[in-house]
Amino acid sequence: MYQGKTVDAVLPAAGSGTRFGAGYNKAFVTLGDAPLFVHALRTLCAHPAIDRVFLVMQEKELASLPDLCLYGCDDTVIEFTEGGATRRESVQNAVLRSDADIVLIQDAARPFITFSYIDGCLAALETCRGATVAAPATDTVKIADEKGLVTQTTDRARTWMTQTPQCFDRKTLLRAYDAYDGSYEATDDCMLLEHLGEAIAIVPGSRSNIKVTTPLDLVLAQALLTGKSF
Ligand code: CTP
Numbered sequence: 001m002y003q004g005k006t007v008d009a010v011l012p013a014a015g016s017g018t019r020f021g022a023g024y025n026k027a028f029v030t031l032g033d034a035p036l037f038v039h040a041l042r043t044l045c046a047h048p049a050i051d052r053v054f055l056v057m058q059e060k061e062l063a064s065l066p067d068l069c070l071y072g073c074d075d076t077v078i079e080f081t082e083g084g085a086t087r088r089e090s091v092q093n094a095v096l097r098s099d100a101d102i103v104l105i106q107d108a109a110r111p112f113i114t115f116s117y118i119d120g121c122l123a124a125l126e127t128c129r130g131a132t133v134a135a136p137a138t139d140t141v142k143i144a145d146e147k148g149l150v151t152q153t154t155d156r157a158r159t160w161m162t163q164t165p166q167c168f169d170r171k172t173l174l175r176a177y178d179a180y181d182g183s184y185e186a187t188d189d190c191m192l193l194e195h196l197g198e199a200i201a202i203v204p205g206s207r208s209n210i211k212v213t214t215p216l217d218l219v220l221a222q223a224l225l226t227g228k229s230f
């Protein structure tokens with residue numbers, strides 16, 4: 001509950017980890033003392049504003065789930081939801097089951113979510129219907145055409161690398177699902193609201209809030225976990 005509003009978290013962990021290349025879902029790769037997805041899960045379970053956590057998994061993987069209590073997760077607040085063919089569908093499956101005022105979405109592949117990111121997103125939702133944590137771009141970002149020729153360079157001072165958590169007024173997100181026509185791939189949930197013309201607030205985050213996508217990212221995550229500096 002946040003300022004009288006109920007809050008559900010959604011943790012999509014139903015991907016296949018193709019780019020990671022382990023041969024199984026990277027959510028189950030070990031990072032430090034726990035499988036990758038458990039790191040974000042225990043932060044969500046421990047946050048006082050979050051009432052329930054929808055853990056989105058492929059049905060066939062539920063059997064290989066470890067005892068989440070052993071990892072410090074409060075399993076009374078966890079509900080399992082079946083994954084979909086895309087990330088958007090996986091998230092949507094859980095959002096449709098939620099009856100909360102606010103949904104907070106966190107990629108299972110981002111282990112370094114903090115209470116301050118969650119608090120920042122919830123606070124931003126007081127003035128907008130959507131909010132995302134994002135890190136300021138440090139590279140100069142270019143848009144290229146299908147031939148690989150540059151067509152545009154973004155203004156770096158206004159370019160943000162979008163991360164999670166993202167949070168939304170749930171009813172507005174439902175409206176965005178209704179309006180979605182499948183003409184673009186919604187690689188994050190903010191895009192769906194952007195197409196409705198809804199304002200999305202940026203909550204400044206950090207480059208250390210990485211997503212484990214390739215094996216190199218796991219090396220970085222291990223170093224970040226042990227506090228090693230580069
Ligand atoms: N995800 C999901 N359901 C899908 C696809 C992705 O729940 N059908 C989840 C992943 O488990 C991950 C998050 O969405 O926690 C971000 O997706 P990504 O990093 O792309 O993970 P994968 O899709 O597993 O990896 P890849 O794209 O390399 O196959």
Ligand code: MG
Nearest residue numbers: 015016017087
């Ligand atoms: Mg993917």
